Amino acid sequence: MRGIAICLLAFLLLALESPFLDLTSVRGYTPDLTLLIVIYVGQTSRLSSGLMLALVLGAMKDGFCLGASPVGMYMEISVLAFLLSYKLSRRLALQSAIPIILVSIFYVIGAALLELVLSLIFVKSFGTEGSSSMLILRSMFPQALATAPFGPVIFWLFDRLDGYMTRRSDMVYPA
């Protein structure tokens, strides 16, 4: 039930992202909301159920970015990001905005590098279609800065959702 709720909310956010960014004229750098949700899931879920959620979230992102990257790219990134977040969940206490922002920046840069490596290995036409790798490297840091401020918002939102689903009243991530 919790997994379905997280997936539905993530789907809604991804669907609203494109027209909303269009409305606000912020088209240059798109925040990677899926990655933030995966980090949250890694911090709060058990391994098996969390992995399934990460796979579904990655598939959603793949679906919303179909023309841009081959299917499987964001699924793989989500799974690996989840595993890292899950392993670090006992060492990192992401309970305030600054650590979440810093961790988000780290994850976005890691995800961009992973996307570059996976593209070089698996996407046959990647090197031959212009300066795609330079584009990823150039956009990596602005992308991280565009995504990071959404980290605390996403953590708060999904923590509220978790609270609602489990009838908890004590929120881990304060507003």
Added chain:
Amino acid sequence: MRELLQRHKETIVTFLAIVVPLFLLYVHGRNPKQNTVVTNVLIEVTSPAVKASHDLISSIQGVWFGYLALVGTEDDNNSLKEQVDELEGVVVEAQQLRDENKLLRKELAFKRKRKDLITVTAHVIGRDVSAYARVLRVHVDGGSYDGLKEGMAVLTNRGVVGRLRQVSERYAEVMLTVDTRSEIAVKVVGKPITGMVRGKGDRNRYLAKMMVLPGTEKLDVDDRIVTSGHDQVFPPNLEVGRISLLKERQEGVYHVLEVAPAVNFGVLEVVQIVVGTRDEAVDSSLASEGRQR
């Protein structure tokens, strides 16, 4: 066996979660243009959501600009409130109709001007959500059943938009001319110069670059660039853009110039997809007649 599986459940799930996406990536990475069951399902699941959210945001925007922004006028003159609201609604509706009418007239004029092209009209329902590629999602009144295929040219009355990259039954995605993966064979109007236009993938501006072999003819800023038709994708003489920066750069044997696209991708609403040309239509009808005989 069951006990063994139970004991190693987490390891097995982790292994599968890593390997399954890698397998999908391997399959789709080998030929990104090929549509599989997975891509079709993903398009069919996500496109209605993008369309619905686009409609929702548009209607909220309509309500905001058409009504809420005028709430302050109520205080000034309550007696005229209803009249103002009503007239405002009529004006907004009239403006929308006028704009739509203008847009459709332009598209119609383009269709009349280029009678050699057989096109399908489509509406833009979403813009790029990918961090690293410029992709538009368009909702077409039809789909692969109506003959839309990957690689088909996408235009507006202003010029070339790009080409179809993913097509499902009812939806399609367009790779813009400013995407780094895009390549179009072009020529310069009024000068015997041909070359290729490639996207620059600039995050802040829609820009492309033209690659020409060094020649004797001199190029100027604002020289018009149109399709040459040599790539067998874009029919000839469609507007691509203008040379915006003459500062040449050497890239291999080519000279590289900066090109500003003819189309403003930020305000696209309606596009035309070229499904064939009249010559092809005539040829195929002649061929079928020949077969009947």
